[in-house]
Amino acid sequence: MTNQTIVKAEELERLVKQLAQEIANDVKDESPVVALVGVRSRGEILAQRLQALLAQNHQIHADRGTLDITLYRDDLNRAADKQPVVKTTEIDFDINDRLIVLVDDVLQTGRSTRAAMDALIDLGRPEAIRLAVLIDRGQRELPIRADYVAKTITTTDRNQKVSVHFHETDGCDEVVFGND
Amino acid sequence: MDVSVGSSTADNTAAAEGQAFVWQRKHLLGLRELSAEELNHIFDTAESFKEVSQRSVKKAPPLRGKVVVNLFFEDSTRTRSSFSLAASRLSADVLDFTVKASSVSKGETLLDTARNLEAMGIDIIVIRHSAGGAPYMLSQSIDACVVNAGDGYHEHPTQGLLDIFTIRELRGSLKGLKVAIVGDIAHSRVARSNIWGLTTLGAEVFLVGPPTLMPSAVNQLPVTVCHNFDEIVGEMDVLNMLRVQFERIGSPMFPSVREYSRLFGLTEERMTRAKKDVLVMHPGPINRGLEIESEVADGPNSTILRQVTNGLAVRMAVLFLVNQAAAME
Amino acid sequence: MTQLLIKNGRIIDPANNVDTVGDLLVSDGKIAAVGKSSAKVKPDQTIDAADKLIVPGLIDMHVHLREPGDEEVETVASGTQAAVAGGFTAVACMPNTDPAIDNEASVEFISRQAARADMAHVFPIGAITKGRQGQELAEMGQMVRAGAVGFSDDGDGVANAAVLLQALKYSSMFDRPIMEHCEDKTMSGGCMNSGHYASILGLPGINPLAEELMLYRDVQLTKQAKARLHAQHISTAGSARIVRTAKAEGVRVTAEVTPHHLLLTDADCQTYNSNFKMNPPLRRQEDIDALRLAIADGTIDCLVTDHAPHLRSQKELEFRNAPFGIISLDVALGLYVKALIDTNTIDWPRLIQMMTIAPAQILQVPKGTLSVGADADITVIDPKTEFTVCVDKFASKSRNCPYDGWQLHARAAYTIVNGKIKHSLH
Numbered sequence: 001m002t003n004q005t006i007v008k009a010e011e012l013e014r015l016v017k018q019l020a021q022e023i024a025n026d027v028k029d030e031s032p033v034v035a036l037v038g039v040r041s042r043g044e045i046l047a048q049r050l051q052a053l054l055a056q057n058h059q060i061h062a063d064r065g066t067l068d069i070t071l072y073r074d075d076l077n078r079a080a081d082k083q084p085v086v087k088t089t090e091i092d093f094d095i096n097d098r099l100i101v102l103v104d105d106v107l108q109t110g111r112s113t114r115a116a117m118d119a120l121i122d123l124g125r126p127e128a129i130r131l132a133v134l135i136d137r138g139q140r141e142l143p144i145r146a147d148y149v150a151k152t153i154t155t156t157d158r159n160q161k162v163s164v165h166f167h168e169t170d171g172c173d174e175v176v177f178g179n180d
Numbered sequence: 181m182d183v184s185v186g187s188s189t190a191d192n193t194a195a196a197e198g199q200a201f202v203w204q205r206k207h208l209l210g211l212r213e214l215s216a217e218e219l220n221h222i223f224d225t226a227e228s229f230k231e232v233s234q235r236s237v238k239k240a241p242p243l244r245g246k247v248v249v250n251l252f253f254e255d256s257t258r259t260r261s262s263f264s265l266a267a268s269r270l271s272a273d274v275l276d277f278t279v280k281a282s283s284v285s286k287g288e289t290l291l292d293t294a295r296n297l298e299a300m301g302i303d304i305i306v307i308r309h310s311a312g313g314a315p316y317m318l319s320q321s322i323d324a325c326v327v328n329a330g331d332g333y334h335e336h337p338t339q340g341l342l343d344i345f346t347i348r349e350l351r352g353s354l355k356g357l358k359v360a361i362v363g364d365i366a367h368s369r370v371a372r373s374n375i376w377g378l379t380t381l382g383a384e385v386f387l388v389g390p391p392t393l394m395p396s397a398v399n400q401l402p403v404t405v406c407h408n409f410d411e412i413v414g415e416m417d418v419l420n421m422l423r424v425q426f427e428r429i430g431s432p433m434f435p436s437v438r439e440y441s442r443l444f445g446l447t448e449e450r451m452t453r454a455k456k457d458v459l460v461m462h463p464g465p466i467n468r469g470l471e472i473e474s475e476v477a478d479g480p481n482s483t484i485l486r487q488v489t490n491g492l493a494v495r496m497a498v499l500f501l502v503n504q505a506a507a508m509e
Numbered sequence: 510m511t512q513l514l515i516k517n518g519r520i521i522d523p524a525n526n527v528d529t530v531g532d533l534l535v536s537d538g539k540i541a542a543v544g545k546s547s548a549k550v551k552p553d554q555t556i557d558a559a560d561k562l563i564v565p566g567l568i569d570m571h572v573h574l575r576e577p578g579d580e581e582v583e584t585v586a587s588g589t590q591a592a593v594a595g596g597f598t599a600v601a602c603m604p605n606t607d608p609a610i611d612n613e614a615s616v617e618f619i620s621r622q623a624a625r626a627d628m629a630h631v632f633p634i635g636a637i638t639k640g641r642q643g644q645e646l647a648e649m650g651q652m653v654r655a656g657a658v659g660f661s662d663d664g665d666g667v668a669n670a671a672v673l674l675q676a677l678k679y680s681s682m683f684d685r686p687i688m689e690h691c692e693d694k695t696m697s698g699g700c701m702n703s704g705h706y707a708s709i710l711g712l713p714g715i716n717p718l719a720e721e722l723m724l725y726r727d728v729q730l731t732k733q734a735k736a737r738l739h740a741q742h743i744s745t746a747g748s749a750r751i752v753r754t755a756k757a758e759g760v761r762v763t764a765e766v767t768p769h770h771l772l773l774t775d776a777d778c779q780t781y782n783s784n785f786k787m788n789p790p791l792r793r794q795e796d797i798d799a800l801r802l803a804i805a806d807g808t809i810d811c812l813v814t815d816h817a818p819h820l821r822s823q824k825e826l827e828f829r830n831a832p833f834g835i836i837s838l839d840v841a842l843g844l845y846v847k848a849l850i851d852t853n854t855i856d857w858p859r860l861i862q863m864m865t866i867a868p869a870q871i872l873q874v875p876k877g878t879l880s881v882g883a884d885a886d887i888t889v890i891d892p893k894t895e896f897t898v899c900v901d902k903f904a905s906k907s908r909n910c911p912y913d914g915w916q917l918h919a920r921a922a923y924t925i926v927n928g929k930i931k932h933s934l935h
Contacts (some may be wrong), residue, residue, distance in 0.1 A: 068228065071240035071270075077507045083202045086228040086500065122237040169504075212709070289823050291631035311827035312711035313781030320780075325853055332829065334711025 006162075007175035010101065012134075013166070015150035020053035022148040023101060024060055026130075035063040035097045039116050040087055042105035043067075045166045046134060050103060062142055067102075070150030072115035089119065096124040101148075105164040107133040110144035134177060136161045153177075186326035206505040207319040207326040208413050210335035211377040219377055223345050226490070226497035232269055232493060242500055246303040251294070252329070253279045253309045256301075258464060259329050259339075262488070263306045277304065290314055291321055298322050303501060303506070307331070318495050325502040333367050333395075338498055339463050340373025342491040344381065346483050347418055349490070350459060354381035358415055360406075362388040362444055363471055364433075366395045370463045371422060377404055380436030386412055391442055392433040410442055412451050420461040421446050421471045430501035437470055446472045453483070511553050512536050513928060515889060518558025522543075522565060523652055523862035524878035533563050535885040538928035543879055554930075558889050562921055563736040564861045565877050566598025566886030570868040571663075571765060571813035572633070572743060572838060574600075577615070578607025583818040583906050585619060589628035591816070591838040591905035595933040596921025600816075600838075600888035601628035601868075604641070605664040611636035611647040616655035628931055630822070632658040632872060636677045637687060643667050646676055653683045654789075658872040661688035663741060666723050668694060668730045670730060677736035686739040686871055687731075692747070692788070702775040710778060712792070712829060714792050721747040728755040728762055737767060738870055740764040742815050744789035746799030753808040763810040763871050766800055769845035770836055771912065783824045783831035784911040787817065801854045804863070807896040812860075814841045818907030827849040836910050839903045842890065843917030850919075857892070887926035892919045 008123060009017065027034040032079040036054075038047030044066045068087040076084070102116055112146075132148040139158060153162055165174050182352070201221055211219070232240050260276065261271040267274045277297065288296075289455045294305060304325040312332030319326040330336040348354060359378050365371045365387050378385050385403045389396065397423050398405055406412050413419070424440065434440050443448075446460065460481045468474045477484060512613050513535040516830030520543060521548035522529050527543065534542040534550060566803060585602070592600050602619060616633045621633035625765035635652035639645045641662045649660060660680055666689055667673040673687070680687050696719035701707050703714020724740055728751060731738040740752060752764045769787060774794050777785045785791060802807045817834025824831050837844060845864070849855050855863075876886060901915040924932035 012373055071232075071242040073242075076242050077246075077503070082200075086200075086225050086230050086497075088228045090231075090373070118241070121234055122239065289822060289825055290827060309827065311829035313829070314827045317783045317827060330710045372709075372711060396703040396707055396714050397705040400705040401708065428803075 003176040003178035004155070005174050006177045009173040012173045012175060017053060017057075018051050018113060019134065019150040020050050020057065023050065023132055024054060024058035026148070027101070028058070028060065032098060033060060033062055034101055035064045035093060035095065036101050036103055037067050037091060037120065038104065039104045039112060040068045041064055041169065042164050042166060045101045045168050046105055047103040050132070055109060061111065063093045065093065065103075067091065067119055069112055069119050070113040071117045074111060074115065089123075090122060094124065095120065095126050097127045100126040100129045102129055102131050104131070104133050106135045106137060106162055107131070107149075108137050108139050108162075109144050109146075110140045110142035113144050114142055128157055134164055135162055177179055203501045203506075204508070205456050205504050206502050206509070207315070208337055208502055209326065209328045209339050210336070211225055211340045211373045211380070214377070214491060215221065215378050219341070219344070220383060222341060222497050222501065223348055225501060226341075226345055226493040229496040230490070230493040232496070233489070239269055239271055241271045241439070243267065243503055244271040246272045246503060247275060247301065248272045248306060248499065249275045249277050249297055249302045249306045250329075251277045251297065251305050251307045253307075253314075254330070256308055259308065262491045263329060263361065263495050266492055267304075267499055269492075270496055270499055271302070272499070290318065294318050295412065298324055303499060314349070314411065325506050327498055327502060330369050333369055333372070335373045336369040337373050338491065338495050339370045341498070342487055342494040343374055343420060343461055344377045345368075345494050346461065346487050346490050347459060349357045350483065354378060354383040357383045357408065357417040359383050359418040359420060359464065360386040360388050360412060360416045360485050361420045361422065362446070364393040365389055365398070365422070366393050367425060368422050374420060375401060378405075386416065390434055399433065402433050410453065413450055414455065414489070415478060416458060417455065418459045418461060419454065421444060423463060423465065434507070441470050443502070445470060446476050448473055448475050450481070451476055461487060510537055511928070512541070512550065513554045513556070513885075513930075514550060515556045515558050515864045515887065516561050518563035518820060520527055520563045520878040520879065521858050521861045524565070524866040525880055526625075526650050528858050529880065530818075531593050533879065533887065535887070535925070535928045536800045536865055538885050540784045540879055540881055540883050540885050540887075543881060554854035556889060556923055557809045560891075561895065562857065562861075562890040562892055564878075564888050564890060565865040565879050566878060566924070567596045567864045567888050568599045568868040569597045569814050569816070569838065569841065570632075570811060570872060571767075572600045572602055572816040573605065573646070573834070574602040575743070575818055576606060577618065578739050582820055585622035585905065586626035586628070587906045588711055588816070588818070588838070589623065589626050589781065590611065591836070591903060592629040593922070593924040593926065594664060595840060596837065596842050596888040596890065596932075597629055597923050598888065598924060599874070599927045601632040601634050601658060601872060603634055603661060603663040605635040605662075609636045609641045610634070611639050611641065612740040613648065613651040613655040616652045616657045618924055619805040620821060630876070632656070632874060634661050634663070634688065636660065637662045637667055638672065641665060643669055643672060646672075646679060648679055649683060649685070652735065653685060654747050657685070658874055659686045659688050659739065661741065663690045664692050665694070666692045667760065673727065674730045674734055677731055677734035677738065681736040682735060684873060686737045687729050688739040688741050689723070690741050691720045691864060692729060693723045693821065696722065700790070701778050702792050704775060705794065706775040706778055710779070710781070715788070717745045717747060717792065718747065720789055721751060724751050725750050728760055731762060732758070732760045737761045738763075740890045742767050742770065742813065743800070743809070744770045744796065746791060749814055750797050750805035751810055753803065753806070756808065764808065765811045765813045765814045766804065768841055768848060769811055769835060769911070771797055771800055771848035772844060773875070778828070779909070781828045781829050782911070783826065784835055784909050786828055786831055786833055787815070787835050788833035801849065801852065804849060809862065811871065812845050812863045813868075814838050816905070818905055819909045821908055824909045832845060834909065836905050837905070837912065839905060840898050840917060840920065841910060841919060841921045842910065843896075843898075846892070846919040847917060871890040871930050887923075888921050888927040890919060891922040891934065894918065896920060
């Protein structure tokens, strides 16, 4: 089956702006300033865009870092046909007592969010952690819910995968639906 | 297809960046059999692990519930500590099994000992043994992962890896670098691991020392042999000074400490003729004033402490990767 | 009168220059007739030897039977069982037992155990020096009277040149060979051949000169003593040269070689499998080539196994710590054929010569021939049918053999000792 584009470039841009708006509305008066932590690798790009938008449109100058959750995955010791590659976590600010917005592209089972929270907590004790995702596609396996969601897609077919593409890594901005 | 967000993220990354590389060795026995791709994969992984050691909570969970045994038949506080720390930073349970505390002295063979350990449900054996090939032998007869922490004169792969990782970190690439390994090459597992890893990655290796301390048939190794340190010291990008083994002093292999340090020691005077940015390495522990003068060991060119730090990251990477390969079975 | 007729085989008897197709009649444990059998013969038993070779019983003049002292490893009984399974009707056993075979009583003990086992003949080799210590001469005369056919401190060479000179002189009055394990221990001390592979594997090496220096020394001592020297298990190109030169000069020296030094090299040690650890160690391909050449030109006289059994638990040690030695009695014939006939180094008559009459002459024993009236020690060889070496089926008590799983194509179909079938494939 071929991929089916469900969100085109313009709409994706609008969704990211909407997400930035939601975050801004919520954290505007927070002190100290909110920090964005993107989950490798699409979450990192999304966090970059959000950081830029927060600065441009909302005068919020957020710190930003990148979290590699490989070491915290719960399927590391399970046989798989592909091996996750360990990358670095790059967070060059102190997360203690900060409001951290964890940024990821798609929220589905919740397992990587669990891994990301564990990874963050090993780095310090944030005042609070919130979760921002571009797409919430349901099908949770853990009791986790996002604080900021740009778009919700509900299907019951588990084999259909929602993938976010960014031009930095994939050559174009879109969200596709299919077997990839 | 696993559709959890976590794995889709990592999978897409791998596909997008063309990193379909899969680490397949559940044992790390030596560097001779590793390809450049495998070496670089270990180094890339080690780079990521360096960050773990800089956190407030210096721990990550990938080996949680796994048991790593340090099976040491030769004493080596440093290597054992480094492996222990590496294993515990990855949340493994660590069991130190040293020769004196074991029944090995009661005539139990290495294989008996290993099979007994395996029956306790261990996952990774880190072995140090005075006989070359002992880790290989283990790997042939047990299911656990085997990591060689030094066997006889054969290999000390994690030392070789940390040496080369340190050079790569400071110089970017190994290609075309000239690396001198100075000292008792014949009886050095560190030298052998360095020779294989360095040449695989495109460095040029020079062995410096008296003919009595060169391995037999050294001309069949991919190296240049030199008996006059001063002749080449100026061209080298890296000087790796091996530790002099005291049991060889007074043997027919070299006459005296004084003569050795005169001919092959790294003195301040000799350093004046080396390249300004030459890296001075040593696997430790140092015999100060013998193979290396204190001023040089503690000087600006020395990478000795960086090597120790990197050793931890490299060993974390190795433990992590062999466990990954075992998980794929 | 019991009669055994072996029919229609290729009879090879190098001692009598015989190589013909025909029958061989055994009568009351002796060879009664060779060639065409008379129709009047009504044998008690007949062996059809079509497509097979009928040769004098094979002799291995270098085996370790480990008795007395290490009976859990091998015994005279189990070792001779392995011998007949391999087509050998006689073996000479080395005296490095515990205690060493260095006196009349020990020699007699071996002969008694061999008679009790009633498989192959066993010719005891006595120690050169008391306790194999390399100091005082053992009672050679007494041992000769008890049945010793040669002297060796095998496992060690006699380090002291003056002692060896005396041993050579003294033994010359019995016309028994001094059989030397040539190894200058100041030059060895490692666990494999020194060279490229020892360097790569990080294992301490044994310098080939350790063998060659002592062999050269021994040749000079033999020349002066006007004695007889047998160089055991020579393994290097240099050793072959030394023997060749000595023979050309008229020194009474003979030499033997093992299958492993003709088939395996130090590169095989790369798996750290201690079944590739023996002394002398496996050498290089150049050495194999030189040894084959030395066989072809007659420099090397005979083929031996140096069958050296060890417990599995001993061989399971790390390569450096495991004992030297491997076994091959059960399958040696196929190994020699692979090393020498399949490579066109020599032909069947010469191979049989090296495994029969040559060792019989070195040891001065009345064996190794199919002459009428000789003891009926006969091996019927199936030279063609392929088989897979299966170490677990060996008759030897030990399993330390590197050839497990090899495909070979020559083995004993029947082994006949004193007219009695001691082994048959079928």
